[in-house]
Amino acid sequence: MKLPVEPVSKSAIAETGVKVIGHDTAVVYGENATLLCQLTETDEDADVTRIIWKKKTQETAEENTFFSIRPGHKTEHSNGLGDRVQFIGNFAEKNGSIQLLRMRLLDDGIYTCIFNLFAVGTFETDINVTVFARPAINVRGEVPVAGFTEATLMSCFASNARPAAEVIWRLGDLENSLTTEINYTVNSDGTVTVVSYLLGVPFKHLNKKNVQCVVKHNTLRDELVLNYAINIHYPPESVVIIPDSLTNIKEFQCKVDSNPEPTSYNWTRVNKSDPYYEGKKLPVQNLTPDFNGLYICHASNQYGSSVGSLYVNVHTESNATCWSLFEAYTELREKLDNRGESKRIDKVSPDVLEFLLEFLRPFYQAQRELEGNQCPTLNLVVLWHERLKRHCREAFHQESRYRIASFTSGGEPAVEPATKRSKTVVAEFEEWVNVPLNETVDEVHQYISRNHDMEEEQDLLVLYHGHKALLLKECGMLGVEG
Structure with missing residues (x-):
């Protein structure tokens, strides 16, 4: 590769007007360098008897001759360069150019081209040769x-x-x-x-x-x-457990934010003493109620560890899987454990969370069924009223109190569950449980007999009966009993 070096003409001029022209050059280490040298402004009958090349380089501080050319292109090598020097000029045309092969860093220096003219004298020029090295x-x-x-x-x-x-x-x-x-x-x-x-x-x-x-x-x-x-290493900081599918779960995957990836994954199941499984993925052979429970994935690398949890609750009656993530709870507990303040959440129990999930499920189902925005769902209001009223019966509250009391008192219930109906109920459900159950009375009649304190046009049943035909027509339900 010949480098783009600004050409600098070198010439030696005698009183006779004779010139020796050369150009500085630069070359990359390992490549070849061409040193141009031309004698000009001479008489046609002027005889060149000899062309001599000298050098003063990084290898030798003293100037010495390394190459000479005589008439007939006879060449002579000296001082070690040997066949690395080639004559590429033309003696008869007074062109003394040479080529240096396989340039070394030590070849960097000043090269002098000298012409000997018979009965006239010597003429010369210096050529700077720079050897670059690629990084x-x-x-x-x-x-x-x-x-x-x-x-x-x-x-x-x-x-x-x-x-x-x-x-x-x-x-x-x-x-x-x-x-x-x-x-x-x-x-x-x-x-x-x-x-x-x-x-x-x-x-x-x-x-x-x-x-x-x-x-x-x-x-x-x-x-x-x-x-x-940029590559920053850090321990696992968040662990998220996700299913491989929302409809047909075959495995749960432990997704971890860490660098490098965790070298160890351990799955445990709450209230189970032995490790449940090892590996990034927890296989699910058959998703049944037997699989229910709180699962914890413990991931670690060489810098630390972290945990994430997943609560699985399978209900066979609807063939649906209810699952929820408790990353916030587990992360908070881990941080509090590190600070010695875990007692601040000791009253949070996975068992109580499971119990509350079961209690709230009917309310969620009622919301889903009654939130229709195209067809009337008024006919479902009374049915859900009765169902939720039974769900909130006093015996259920007593069971709630019993479970929570068992947890907060270290396993000993503060009050035994009542076997008979109590007259005192939890205030939040008083409106529901104080309404007497009467299995023989028509449910619509029970709804009307509540004597709601509302204007006629605000009463849902009055509105429904007044616009029944129109509502059923809009929903394509004419001829179908509402």
Whole structure:
């Protein structure tokens, strides 16, 4: 590769007007260098008796002859370059150009081209030959652990270059949060190694952020850009358990935010002493009520660990799976455990959460059925009224009190469950449970007999009966009993 060096003409002019013209040149290490040398402004009958080449280089500080040419293209080598020197000129045309093969760094220096003219004298010119060395470029990523102390995030190397390469970083949005530091090392052969360090506090949010190392050098036509992603290591910080499907669950997967990926996954089931399963995925052979329970995934790498939990509740009567995530609870408990304050949530029990889920399920089902916005659902109001009233009967409240009392008193119930109907009920459900149950009375009649305190046009049953035909027609239900 011939480098784009500004040509500088070298000439020696005697009183006779004779010139020796040459040009400075630059070459990349290992490539060939062409040294042009031409004698001009001479008489046609002027005889050249000899062309001599001398050099003073990085290898030898003293000038010495290494090549000569005589008439008939007879050449003579001396002082070690041997066949690395080739004559490419034309003696008869007074062209003494040569080519130096496989240039070394030690070949950098000053080369002198000399013409001997018979009965006239010698004429010469100096040619500067520069040998460049391409940099060896690479980026080395460090693996700092997330923390609050500044560390080296990565290093960009431009090694063994001549002259020294220019190394810069393009950081984009990180320009104001990261810094750089450059180190230069001069090697024994005269080349220079440049290392640019990218420094910053290894916060987790820097992980996978892209930066660019840019290298510029005489031997490169264009700047060289190396893309690299910052790599910050940190322990598992969040564990989420998700099913592989919402309709046909075959496994639960433990998704973990960590770097590197966890090396260990352990599944446990609450109230089960032995580890339940090992691996990133918890297989589900058959999703039945036997699978119900609170499952915890414990994930860890070399820097720490974290847990996530999943409560599974399968109901065969609707062939549906109800499941919910308790990441907030488990994460809070872990943090409080680390601070020695876990007693602040000791009164939160997975068993009580399961019990409350069962209690609230009918209310959720009622909401789903009564929220229709195209067809009337008024005919379902009384039915759900009776169903939820039975659901909230006093015996259920006594069972609630018994379970909660068993948990808060360390397993001993504060009050035994009542076997008979009590006259005192929980205030929140008083409106429901104080209405006497009468299985023989028509449900619509029971609704009307409540004597609702409302205007006639606000009464739902009056509205329904007054517009029954229109509502059923709109919904395509004429001829169907409402």
